[in-house]
Amino acid sequence: MVHDPALPTLVLINSYTTSAELYRPQFADPALGSAVNLLALEPYGHGRTRAAYRHFTYWDSAIANLQVLEALGIREAFVLGTSQGGWVVVRMALLAPDVVRGLIPLGTFMDFESPRSRELGCWDGIGFNTPVVDALADPVGEDWAVPDEFVDGVFDTALGGVSGEEREFWLATYRANYAGDAGRHRLRVSTVNLRDRDGLHGRLDEVRCPVRWLHGTADQVYSVANAEEEIRMFTRSPEARLEAIAGGQHFLSASNPVEVGSAVMEFVRRWS
Template sequence: MTDTTQTVDIPHLGGSTVGYRFGKPYDPSLPTLILNNSFTTSAELFRPQFADEELLKVANLLAIEPYGHGKTHPTYRQFTYWDSAIANLQVLDALGIDQAFAMGTSQGGWIVTQTAMLAPDRIKGIIPLGTSMDRESQQSQALGCWDGTEFCTPAIDALAESVPDDWVVPDEFVIGVLDAGLGDSVSDEDRAFWLDVYRRNYSGDAGRERLRICSINLRDRDSLLARLNSLTCPVLWIHGTADSVYSVANAENGIARFTGSKDAQLKVVEGGQHFLSASDPKEVNAAAVDFISKWK
């Protein structure tokens, strides 16, 4: 498998190397769409977007891997989602891009929202996919969402001690993430693909530590609900009815909090899974084309 993800250096967190990938050579005449991937995946999650000619016609697709994911590593050993939002902006600086739209799957949904909060003059609109703006709260579970503490805590505990250089992420961790994100839509080929990606990204003691911090960030993140009214850019939240992690009811509660947005809409995809950009790219890509065309 050929990995076309490149890296760029930014100053945040003591100096960081950030993994990024363009869908095709950068065209300054087009708007740019940042793509932030879901929990412990990589820029490879957006292969269906990179393969969509209609989407490539309307925007530069720029996948940026959050801290602890793919090729993105800081000098400092701790990081949060807010740091990944800052990294988005510093990657734009490094690449000479002034403004962008931003789309994120699951955790990528709140990273792009945080990015817009930090720099409202630079983010022209956001497309959160299969996400939540809440922490792992009782309200979230009451609205039909998963118990993220129950999912993450065993891995956090199991990854607490140092491991030898030949350690690789356990297959059951990867399969658990794929099952939660893609349900029964995961083919044998895709399962083998992602097992290979995870084994390369999470190996040795440094890989163990990154995986643990990513799991802590997912479980212990802060709620964004009280901050959402500060956003003024347009928002298109896309959510699948078969999402096993976050519910449509929770998405309805979340989108209603964007009271300062010039336009905040929820699009529901029938049968859509949690990793919506991968499970239902046709619907997601078409909606992104319309959104960017409208607000560019």
Template sequence: MDDMTQTISVPHLGTSTVGYRFGKPYNPALPTLVLTNSFTTSVDLYRPQFADESLSDITNLLAIEPYGHGETRATYDQFTYWDTAIANLQVLDALQIPEAFVLGTSQGGWIAARMAMLSPKRIKGIIPLGTSMDHESAQSRELGCWDGIEFCTPSIDALAGSVGDDWVVQDEFVDAVLQAGLGDSVSAEDRDFWLAAYRKHYTGDAGRHRLRVSTINLRDRDGLHARLDGIRCPVLWMHGTADAVYSVRNAERTIPLFVNSVGAELMVVEGGQHFLSASDPDAVNAATTEFIARWR
């Protein structure tokens, strides 16, 4: 697991400690790319991006862990995706970074969108990967997306009761997330890596609670379709054809809703999985490098 994660204090939710990682020491001469991770993962999701010298040479890579994930903790027990978007902007304040691009995988995509809505002058562009801007709607299922209610509800119910200090997230939960995110491409080494990461982050009653609220947020989130006209920055939405969670058709239906973006485009990645930054890092990193060079 990543031993380079740091924490920083921000005022949101009664004061929060937010987990983050830089790829290299911050260079104010370079643009910054915020990386926001997928459901129940951590900054470790972006190991392929941190390892790409061509990407890290042209931008400051800054992964920030959402509420309920990794090392991020809040004084208040409840949180939503809007709270994470606010906290991420406060992390930029605390690190004295005046503006940034944002790349987000799955839930990270709608966190990126929220950041752009909340601070349109500060967010220079967003790169949503394998995401949706809808709530878990009947329309999204008609367009070939998963049934997030069916996926999440059993875990929400199972995690409702308090547990002892010796509780740890079940392997079956981790396997289900990896299957949804990466399909059958998960190696034994990667599975072992993520099992260890989940066991570190989701233990005891506090870990159970963070996991449950994170799952509630995924199932019960508000949709953004009516708010997408508030995004003015450029948008590069990348979506894999093998995404088992959200469909290319759903992305195609949504991209025209960015009516006030200075440039919104959809890039389809053949064979790409849901956790596209992990399954197809070469495609993602190359497109991200070009996007930042074009819009910086």
């Protein structure tokens, strides 16, 4: 990252089991790159990011992200997060309201995996994740790699599937990131975190920065109806706005990079 102190910084937090590579379209966008400093930070257990301990949480990742900003001398930043990245960025805003200038959650969710959310058309996160947690319970050999079917399942759910070179790219990325017994354990803890996380409803009224929530209408995981309820919980934000992206998928920055880039630049200009 080449940091231009004259530009605002946009931090990008990736989704479940992906890596910073999720944001390749954003780093390839010259308009976005000329408007902001782009910094992708992976949650613990994802990509090349490791914790010094075996059991990490989303709160740990939020704290680590803030420590990165401090180490880089970045005093303020806008923060964008996809899916699980959305609740990481909210945690960052709660922990360091003087650092986070604005939140841009994409295709995300602020509850625990609750009956309320399923009534609003969200997925059954407990039913989806429990078989994965159980399947990854036992130690494996160092020749183990994440199964192709797991990777295909993630992208079928999040993007309606990928094919060709993109599929091969992600298969290779996942095999590198989740290899051997250490990879199995990171993948299991990441899945436990997704299934068993704490909700944020009781904390959202303490977020004091503006929020621009972007949500795809074709999101298979979390519904627009749920987002409509939860955006209203940011009662002390100077502006909390939901924007539905027609045809957008769960990994919205990948399915609709043009719309996301345009919304991000408008939001950052407004609140810088």
